[in-house]
Amino acid sequence: MAKYVFGVDIGGTTVKIGLFSVEGELLSKWEITTRTDEGGRYILEDIAKSVTEKMEAENIAKEDVKGVGMGVPGPVREDGTVIKCVNLGWGIFNAAEELSKLLGGLPVKAGNDANMAALGEFWMGGGKGYLNQVMVTLGTGVGGGIILNGKMLAGVNGAGGEIGHMQIDDDETEVCGCGKTGCLEQYASATGIVRITKRELNNTDKPSKLRNIPYISAKEIFDAAKEGDELATKMAEEHGRRLGYALAQVACVVDPEVFVIGGGVSRAGDILIENTKKYFTQYAFHACRKTEFKLATLGNDAGMYGGACSVLS
């Protein structure tokens, strides 16, 4: 019986790798550089090398390893096919099969990184114990991952759970990174809340301690809100309204037990959950109004956990 499993989370600058017990204990973790030159052709080779070295160092035989699961920053089909991954320079190919070959046939699963993070939180994090959940990752962008009956919803085009690009405002004039306007990401991400706060600071002359900060971040907005700054409070509320509104629409589609909120912005904590829940309750279809909200607990390790979990399920 295999005792170990590897979880890999490929980012634009570093690849996080974790060695787990099949029970879900993170035994050790490390990082390697993401070599994006030459169309990212060395990334999988580097991962295979690093995993192999670890196995040798820890005296782990191939038959002791259940497999390797990896999260990729782009759309991935259920069979492991990556459909372009701009940050890595990748085109369309089956990354799971490729890494498996490099690892001498070890089973490999691949998925979108936000979906993998959702699976990680489901397995060992804030969503543990809930079979049906939607995770939202509020970082530079807004990622989403959907777990139904304990399985990840990859989507036919690898766009399952791409809730950051649901349109929630029809009057937005600025363009989202995806080319559309009014996407959730433009309001609920770290850059999103900064964007709407700057807009508010420019359009009004309300006093605010944020006016004295040269480079405003999401953290500073939520911190100022917690300290009672009126303009920051309004912005935190607006953030919760936008997110609560979008999740109310998501609930009409997949009707989950719980929403798990993660990513850097979620460090704001209770204030974010309370605001989001308040507006979700207001906007949601009556049958879904009591859906729970939880904070993610695995932080930046969620993707690795999810990778590991994907091999086990």
Added chain:
Amino acid sequence: MAKYVFGVDIGGTTVKIGLFSVEGELLSKWEITTRTDEGGRYILEDIAKSVTEKMEAENIAKEDVKGVGMGVPGPVREDGTVIKCVNLGWGIFNAAEELSKLLGGLPVKAGNDANMAALGEFWMGGGKGYLNQVMVTLGTGVGGGIILNGKMLAGVNGAGGEIGHMQIDDDETEVCGCGKTGCLEQYASATGIVRITKRELNNTDKPSKLRNIPYISAKEIFDAAKEGDELATKMAEEHGRRLGYALAQVACVVDPEVFVIGGGVSRAGDILIENTKKYFTQYAFHACRKTEFKLATLGNDAGMYGGACSVLS
């Protein structure tokens, strides 16, 4: 090996019952009255009696029947628990278990009627051959059903696929039957397109043949559009815009292979599909833009087909 399966579709006035082969052939179908008096307490008894009589008439033994699947006009959990069903007078109880008891232990599945219709179209209708699909039923209201990897998504509160109550307009002043405002149902249902057309007729003085019709229906609007009536064409376009917009949001969540459009309004045919697809393409996240659109083919029998299919899967 069981050779037969029953599909039941409970409506507010009649219950449709079908006897199917396990291969999906509808062998015979009939209707009984839905007795909604006394809190709908006789409905399941009447169904059990009718199914039993059919089995006796056709000389079908209990072991020849795989089971009975029924669609219910309200939210139903995966385990068959109905969570209030206003049209039938039902409260909260496990309708599947109840009917199974009345049928001497025959396996029974229950689901929301729109979800069952989706399963029916997946099995033998417009969505045949697609493992991942979203069906939209455009009738008096707007129902939705989601099939993922060939399985129905019931939702934790039985509200999976309740896309008729996604909010798609933030400025709507009239209230939807669900108590919210701006729901898709208020624009894309039969009553919805009539409502927005009447509004347009009242607010403008544009000429239109619809002005000569005392009681406008969805059919008349689409017929007039097909004949080139300018105002009706605008309304058919607006209908497609609203529906296409909503489905673009749905695609960001579950990313299906195909949308199957059914219900009375879908008899409008190609004009409805073309308009919807045009706006879907415009609003959708880039990865999902090529999602297919199909018309449902089973008409009012879809629910029965889905009921039958639910027992087999």
